[in-house]
Amino acid sequence: MDDSKLKLSKQVCFPIYSVSRLITKAYRPYLEELGITYPQYLVLLVLWEKDNLTVNEISKKLLLNTNTISPLLKRLEKLDLIQRKRSSEDERSVFVQLTDKGKQLKAQALPIPEKLIADLESEKIQIEDMEKLKNMLCEWLSVIQHKCESSTKN
């Protein structure tokens, strides 16, 4: 039986999966200082860029379903970093706003990207490589994203 394709080393998915997990782990010490997790950080990144978005808008930007985002937002609300307000025009929609504390956290987050790149960089992988990698992954992302949308509607 030709099982060469089932070798772990042949899988494209495995290094992506592992790198993703390990990078998240690399974020942890910095995010712990802010008292947040990596997915929570992603939500804040989105809100720091543009405040007052609906749950749906956030979920689309992060490619996460609302059943992942909703509980996450609850935790951010409990941390007093965001506030949720039901829209008056469309009672189904919920707008998410940064609180003062949430806005202030941005200043503390500013140095994180550079710190992380410093941590992840090496002789083997330099910033230009990361940039290249990012571009390839983004292209791929746009492809996969649309394929997933067409196969499962959620």
Added chain:
Amino acid sequence: MDDSKLKLSKQVCFPIYSVSRLITKAYRPYLEELGITYPQYLVLLVLWEKDNLTVNEISKKLLLNTNTISPLLKRLEKLDLIQRKRSSEDERSVFVQLTDKGKQLKAQALPIPEKLIADLESEKIQIEDMEKLKNMLCEWLSVIQHKCESSTKN
């Protein structure tokens, strides 16, 4: 305040995180037919390559801690795909063996890698690109992995 580095689009981590999740999602329909999840599939890939490994050996190959692997192995055991046997030489070690059912599942898994590549391929991303991506990620992985090991012993 120069907050350009906090833009979601500037983050290297985000596309990796998203692609990883979406690829896992792409596996789902095929793995569902086998009755297993993606992490369970990874464990089986390892065992199909070399049977009778200890929990520790599996955890090192997959870069996952034993506290993730242990419950996962329990579920695979419940599915009657593997069997755990405590070593007689070193009573601390537990060897993991495929059952007949686990061995037979390999035949069903054989076509999966090709199906997945077909699903993920497009005009924009071809097999050679995936291969290139894989190699870059693997190099990066080896770097991050060692940095993580040195910072946190587990």
Added chain:
DNA sequence: TACATTTGTGTCGCGAACGATATAATCTTG
């Protein structure tokens, strides 16, 4: 031989992810 240390595995608790499903508000279509 005693006692501390290390090693291998596992449990606990929490926060994601996500499929399935629920519920209410809005829109569509007859």
Added chain:
DNA sequence: CAAGATTATATCGTTCGCGACACAAATGTA
């Protein structure tokens, strides 16, 4: 305007992922 479809959000149950911790077996050292 009424009935069905759609949309936005949220809940539930299961599995991961992981830090903290527990515990017994093995190892090292005095």
